[in-house]
Amino acid sequence: MQLHTLKKVTIVTEDSLKNELKRKICELGASGFTCREVQGYGSRGARSDAFASNVEFEVICPEAVAHAILTFVSHHYFEQYACIAWLSDVQVVRGARYAEPVGTTP
Amino acid sequence: MQLHTLKKVTIVTEDSLKNELKRKICELGASGFTCREVQGYGSRGARSDAFASNVEFEVICPEAVAHAILTFVSHHYFEQYACIAWLSDVQVVRGARYAEPVGTTP
Amino acid sequence: MQLHTLKKVTIVTEDSLKNELKRKICELGASGFTCREVQGYGSRGARSDAFASNVEFEVICPEAVAHAILTFVSHHYFEQYACIAWLSDVQVVRGARYAEPVGTTP
Amino acid sequence: MDIELIGRSLRDNLLTPIPMCFALGIFSKLIHGGIKIPKEFYYAISIYLLMSIGIIGGHELAHEYQAHGVATIWKPALITLLLGCLTPLSAYAVLRYIGKLSIADAAGIAAHYGSTSAVTFIVANDYVGNQNVAVDAYLPTLVTILECPGIAIALIIGAVGMSMQKRSESSARSNGLEDDDEHKGKLWEALHEVLTGQSLMLMVGLLVIGFISTLVMPADKFQVFEQFFYNKNMIFRGALCIFLLEMGLVTGERLGDLLKVGPFLVAFGIIMPLIHGFVGCYLGKMAGMSLGGCAVLGAIVSSASYIAAPPAVRLTLPEANPTLSMTAALGITFPFNIAIGIPIYFWMAQMVGAPMVAKETKPPSLMVPAVSRPAADKAGEAKPAEAKH
Amino acid sequence: MDIELIGRSLRDNLLTPIPMCFALGIFSKLIHGGIKIPKEFYYAISIYLLMSIGIIGGHELAHEYQAHGVATIWKPALITLLLGCLTPLSAYAVLRYIGKLSIADAAGIAAHYGSTSAVTFIVANDYVGNQNVAVDAYLPTLVTILECPGIAIALIIGAVGMSMQKRSESSARSNGLEDDDEHKGKLWEALHEVLTGQSLMLMVGLLVIGFISTLVMPADKFQVFEQFFYNKNMIFRGALCIFLLEMGLVTGERLGDLLKVGPFLVAFGIIMPLIHGFVGCYLGKMAGMSLGGCAVLGAIVSSASYIAAPPAVRLTLPEANPTLSMTAALGITFPFNIAIGIPIYFWMAQMVGAPMVAKETKPPSLMVPAVSRPAADKAGEAKPAEAKH
Amino acid sequence: MDIELIGRSLRDNLLTPIPMCFALGIFSKLIHGGIKIPKEFYYAISIYLLMSIGIIGGHELAHEYQAHGVATIWKPALITLLLGCLTPLSAYAVLRYIGKLSIADAAGIAAHYGSTSAVTFIVANDYVGNQNVAVDAYLPTLVTILECPGIAIALIIGAVGMSMQKRSESSARSNGLEDDDEHKGKLWEALHEVLTGQSLMLMVGLLVIGFISTLVMPADKFQVFEQFFYNKNMIFRGALCIFLLEMGLVTGERLGDLLKVGPFLVAFGIIMPLIHGFVGCYLGKMAGMSLGGCAVLGAIVSSASYIAAPPAVRLTLPEANPTLSMTAALGITFPFNIAIGIPIYFWMAQMVGAPMVAKETKPPSLMVPAVSRPAADKAGEAKPAEAKH
């Protein structure tokens, strides 16, 4: 089995940013994403009810795209919104599909 | 604290495959799994409503089992179904439990 | 973009422990957490209905805090409750925020 | 039925809350509006609707049975079974040989058109009621009979067709047989999944429950369940509004796919139902069904499944493109039927000369229950669903 | 009550939609069918049911109070409290000394049998109503009184027992005391969790709301809430069908566990309720309750909790195996009670000679409210729940 | 209206299930109780409530229109639009210049107070009905008119204010213009989001549906939808109980924030609604609205949005602290209005001399529909909502 080492970007932020983030992630070159509702607690307090909850995005992408996404997130969300973001290494099956920046819209 | 280095397999695919995948993961030697509903977007379009949504599996297992699972997934799902799968390294507490292939059914 | 290498602790356990675990994670020095409902199967059988389901916590924290959390979990949950826990490496944006143990309550 | 009448009937049919909620859903998606029904709410409502069709169906069936034994129902039931076997064949033939679709795609779509849509049934039932025409009490039973066979037959066609194709393509390859076995396994699994799937189990289960309780319970004790589940009552109506709002949202989301599927499929999604609907009306009349019953039978035969069929097809015939079948079933045929199909089937039922009141037929002797055959001469007191409320 | 009567009563009790939905749920799991109720829908319905028991309970209690002050209710309330304290003890003794279960398992199961099941209450209430026998209006109050003490007492037995055992096992170890403290902390937490848990808070909260609003609001203004929440009305009935379908699914999923738990627990799950039920009926009669009231009291005393108890036990006595208690409570006692227990308690209530109409007793003077004691001589106008609708 | 009367009215208003459920929710959070409404259930109920306001609003509007054309409604509609434009301005001015809040915070909170709260509308409507005073049938229309403009205007103030501030702060920086463009883009997006957001689309969509169906369908066919959605009927009432329980839970969770926001905001959350409410009553009277209508108009003008406004503000003015606006809108103004605000607005409406029955005014000729203007002389048959049920 051939595996490609790629980056996985994880972003947890306010769910009202979901639509924008979906769009941005694809614009910045990712071929797709997986997202889900989560609850959380952090410096901006608890986010776990109908009026305040979080969304978590996972994006498999090449390093350059990962950096573009993280840069966008840190410039636009960190100051004003509940947000955390991190990067990790993953070995992806048929990774070639995700290795080149693309530019679609969801 | 003693930690075992094991593999974590993550699979995101169509939720209609959930039952089959549950069974297969255990047959191929994993001692268990964790799964959840997720939404997603990829080469097969958006998967985020009642008629199309995804399920994500996480499996902690030894490398051989991980490869067996990924092989199954790539042979049976990649061509016809919305699917992505990757591998990462994790340090597992009381990892000995998950280090040997078993063969149960959920 | 500056990234800090930190630990990510993942714990999957019975959802009746959710409130206690929320409190403990913060007491042991983490600055926050992200959690969600998940289903699962393991040595204690299937956990996927209204009477038995799981919660998954993800905590970004320095190594010492990670060990404290994992020690707590292994002492208090492993014997009697459905539980799995692991550690992985992540590169966190503005990681300095999460690099020092704090002690708040959610 | 002249043009003006059609116009008025369209207006009466469409300018009511339920179809307009469907339209609102589509509109909301078109302007990227924010209406969002939680998935769990949608599931909750579909569970309620299926239970409702089942239990009220069983309830009416029990009344019918008490009044006429199997005299009125055995022929329509057989006819429906026949239609469930014919429609996937006709759909497959048209798709494969006229539309030149791949085996998998043709069989996948045929599975949808061989089954039926519960919501179309409800709306048709309603429409007929609004014309002050009674419908036969056993119709929900026909819906449950129609649900399965079409899916099964289409899946078998697809599986057999695919494996024959593969064998002829690569008669040299060694794994031909294995593949075959696997395919058979999958087919079995998919058939099991249809037969024990949520929609059939709820409908049949509640049908049995409604039937038995009606026979056993005093009528005033059952009444409270009838209030809750009866399809002319407020809860059912309200739930249907919300359900169709969501269906509109899902349809609106997929409207863009209409352009992708090409003109053949669009035509298929309109003409095939008309043909199936006509055959349904005609055979219904042959089976002695009433005008209302024939019209509703036409509607359900013509309709395509978008709940039971998709997951079954996805599992057995993964080579079939789900966009094609969903777009045809949900994006074309469903709104077509809701908007103009149903009045047309009603008109067809009139054309074929279906009588206002159903005829009774003596069933083949082996079908008559030995003991409890009630007096068949009280045909006059046949009490259609509408009259009761 | 001869065999034939029992048979007929069973049939009337079981061949109705609510128990048959339970059976459908079990059946669906046995054949690996696809019926699936979203968790959130199940939660929504349980919230509704608990609110309903509370508010209608408060409403009836207010009527009772307006008609009789505390004359009719003080004795049943005390008796219920007593039963809440006795049943965990008897269950623990049987499990530990006859069944030889571990301290934790015995205490864990005793916590379930010391508490009560709201759904059993509803079905019992219903059954009695179907026999055309009135039930006392304050029964929902008794359900709320019965919910807690049993869980608390069993948890205390378990915690104390475990810590004594640990101390005797390892009197040398140094962390004995710490463990003890921690255990006490956990116990407190669990008791807090039971007392402020969803089920008790909703029932008691809505009971208070129902009581106050009935006293304050004009009857016709309150009526709309009664329509929504009243347990003989359509919404409640419909919700109960769906709830029991889900309970059937959960039970069916766990049926395999029946084999694991062994014959002792199966016997326990049938015989213990019969004993508790008899004591309930008997003490109910002593407290002056009516025939219907005694039967329902027997049913709720006999029933085992599967909503409030499990999480509390899981947190305080993690050594207790949850499979044992859930299988006994949900897999054995619940269906036993629904199917045949309730008719038996009704028969028991007849045997102990409970009167058709409740007796009034003068409460100890300190319990009589100084001012608002309404005329006690209008006992004749006691208007049982059934009569009103 | 002397003190005793106010006391009685408070009691009648508060000691009813709906406000007490709100209180139970708060209480549960204060004692860390376990009541938990699944998010999806809460969403389902809000969808139902919004649809209900819309469809019944459209239904009543159609009746009003059939009876009076636009004669009764054009002035109130204009007045409401005016109020929607004025209240964000007054709120902003007070917050910025008296309260010394930042531009973003002042604009963010003003957006909430410029819009309205559907639940406050329902409770006010109810309260007025309980005083046996009729309300004007077109009030739900006014709610939909009031929803948007206030949010839009406050967001524009905020965006313009912020960009002016930024420019003056750093007239040297090069990215001033870019930022501006981006801000404008965000503003557009947020306005689109409000206009096509769930709450407005459901209310307006169902309003249109209710209006059209009432005109087209025979009254007895529409009745079943009225039963399901009408705000005096059981489903609506029951849903409202559960909804307010959840609102209480959310409010209780945030009660601690009350201490953080400081006394100015607390005072603002009480005094601003009183002022807006008075202006609403007064202008309502000027527009010829009836006593009941003026009181309800006062209540909705005074109320602050906590559903439509928060996400819009969060997206356009992220610099605004959401804790401030949510605490004010949900933690202060909402309970204040429910508990004592509404009786006060009713009293204000009496003070300004609003008549028991609305006046009819000839609208400017361009607003009169050419054809279907019905006989305006049948003013006597004006049939207020209350009278019908």
Ligand SMILES: Nc1ncnc2c1ncn2[C@@H]1O[C@H](COP(=O)(O)O)[C@@H](O)[C@H]1O
């Ligand atoms: N240390 C952490 N580990 C994991 N998730 C976190 C952590 N801190 C914050 N989060 C998540 O990020 C969200 C925003 O954090 P904050 O901006 O600090 O309020 C929280 O609601 C959590 O879901």
Ligand SMILES: Nc1ncnc2c1ncn2[C@@H]1O[C@H](COP(=O)(O)O)[C@@H](O)[C@H]1O
């Ligand atoms: N680049 C990506 N990063 C994360 N998840 C992805 C990515 N691409 C696809 N997915 C997930 O995998 C599913 C199937 O992808 P696909 O087969 O490409 O349609 C999608 O619905 C997403 O949930």
Ligand SMILES: Nc1ncnc2c1ncn2[C@@H]1O[C@H](COP(=O)(O)O)[C@@H](O)[C@H]1O
């Ligand atoms: N091998 C595994 N990989 C991933 N998750 C697991 C694994 N084994 C167990 N789990 C999760 O941990 C929970 C508790 O496991 P256990 O204590 O073994 O019953 C299960 O319900 C699963 O959610």
Ligand code: NA
């Ligand atoms: Na069909």
Ligand code: NA
């Ligand atoms: Na008990």
Ligand code: NA
């Ligand atoms: Na306002």
